[in-house]
Amino acid sequence: MTDPDGGLRRWGYGDHVAGSAEAGAQVGRVVQVDRGECDVVTAEGMVRAGSDSVRAQSEVAPVTGDWVQVTHQDDLALIGRVLPRRTALTRRDPAERDAEQVLAANFDIAGIVAGLDRPLPPGRFERMLVMARDSGASIVILLTKADRAADAAAAASMVRAVAGDVGVLTLSVRSGAGVAELRSRLGPGRTLALVGASGSGKSSLVNALAGAEVAATAEVRASDRRGRHTTIARRLVLLPGDGGMVLDTPGVRALGLTDAQEALSRVFSDIEERSRGCRFADCAHGSEPDCAVTAAVEVGEMDARRVERFLALREEIEQQRIREERRTRSGSRGRR
Ligand SMILES: Nc1nc2c(ncn2[C@@H]2O[C@H](COP(=O)(O)OP(=O)(O)OP(=O)(O)O)[C@@H](O)[C@H]2O)c(=O)[nH]1
Ligand SMILES: [Mg+2]
Ligand SMILES: [Zn+2]
Structure with missing residues (x-):
């Protein structure tokens, strides 16, 4: 296998990418998508590439985490083919009920995030567990804000009761508890995708893993601990020291399940x-x-x-x- 640049390996470049890309094509990984354009990391550095406007409606639209082929027309970089996804987090499109929407792709671990400052309805975990199972990645449940919990151990045992064989990790970005443990599950080229309600502490975890303020965070509402939908784009963040990547996502309101019968049976x-x-x-x-x-x-x-x-x-x-x-x-x- 040839890696066009050792640098892309840090972003997870490996056999599955090399094996599915066309010979000679410039490949890259989508770091962020907004308004029909993508930031794509390539061996030649970060490229801003157009996608929506020029692509046929029937083509697979790139999402954060995707490996893509980049083409160039004059001065314009364009997303060519989206390479087959190893894993994908899919929900029912809230705008178009019968369509699926892919939230993130090619992550190794799906981290289901919930804050211990709020009640933890088991049904919400079960729903997220089905989605995460259906993604094909391994799963970890991340209970954040342990420093705010009245009884973190009791909350964790309730969650374990619905988690089955899925691991549950209790963390606090204030005390630092659990952060090193989570970091140890990552490593070179590995991607952790975070999903969970707004205000659950996903971006705070990104910052804790990165050891720097790379993502914006905001206080939850005092009245009901709901988040303010601070993160607006799904973004792939490279962790220092070749420590892998974390994919931050905006808190989602609706998590309609797709055709996930097999995942349901497993959960x-x-x-x-x-x-x-x-x-x-x-x-x-x-x-x-x-x-x-x-x-x-x-x-x-x-x-x-x-x-x-x-x-x-x-x-x-x-x-x-x-x-x-x-x-x-x-x-x-x-x-x-
Ligand atoms: N006490 C305490 N507060 C935390 C912890 N983690 C996050 N918070 C706070 O929770 C609030 C929401 O955190 P965010 O990281 O912005 O939450 P988010 O999940 O990214 O929210 P969205 O981007 O809206 O989806 C912020 O005020 C954080 O400081 C923690 O471990 N302990
Ligand atoms: Mg956020
Ligand atoms: Zn029966």
Whole structure:
């Protein structure tokens, strides 16, 4: 494998990029996207490249973290092909219900961020866990603001109850707790993508990992601890000392699930396992006879609310699958 520049390796350049790029093409990684233009890091340095206006609607639009081929026309740099994504965080497009929106690409770890200064509804974790599972990356739950928690250990154990085999890390950028541990999971060429509500402390974590104020942060509202949507663009930040990268994202309001049936089964593997004991293979765990899931709830071996949340997410995914199918049949593309 030839690396056009040892420098790109720090940005995660490797076999999968070299192997999927066309021979002789200039490749780069999208660091930020705004208003139809991208900042792309290439072996020749940072390039500002146009994307939207000149590209056909049907082409894959570049997102932060993408590896792309850059072409040049006169003085203009343009995004050519978006190389196949290793991982991608996808949600239902809030503007176009039946379309998918890719939030970030090619990260190794999806970090689900939640602040311990606020209540932690389990349903929100489950939803984010499904999204993160569906991305194909490994996952870590990052509980921030440990210094603000009344009982950080109790909150963490509640989260562990829904996290399954996903690791939970408690951190504070004030005391520095957990930051070194998180840093140790990164390393050269590895990317951590942060997702979570506005005000949960994602950009603060970026700064803590970078050891410098590279991202803007803002106080949450005193009344309800909600964030102010401070970060407006998804951005890939290179950490010092070849320490990998962190992909900061704006806090998202809506996290509609896409066709993520398999990810759902994995996040709710406890329910899936139980359901093997149901009489009917397609049991809806409602009023069916001989339902092993409702039986487990009745004897207190399973949380009724978790089962309800599972059924609601399953229904949401099924509805989305139907909409996507309809859309595909009508000729337009599913992924953008
Ligand atoms: N006490 C304490 N405050 C923190 C910690 N981490 C973040 N904060 C504060 O929480 C507020 C929100 O942090 P941000 O990093 O801006 O949150 P964000 O997730 O990037 O928010 P958006 O960009 O709006 O999505 C800021 O006032 C931070 O100083 C922490 O570990 N302890
Ligand atoms: Mg932010
Ligand atoms: Zn059942």
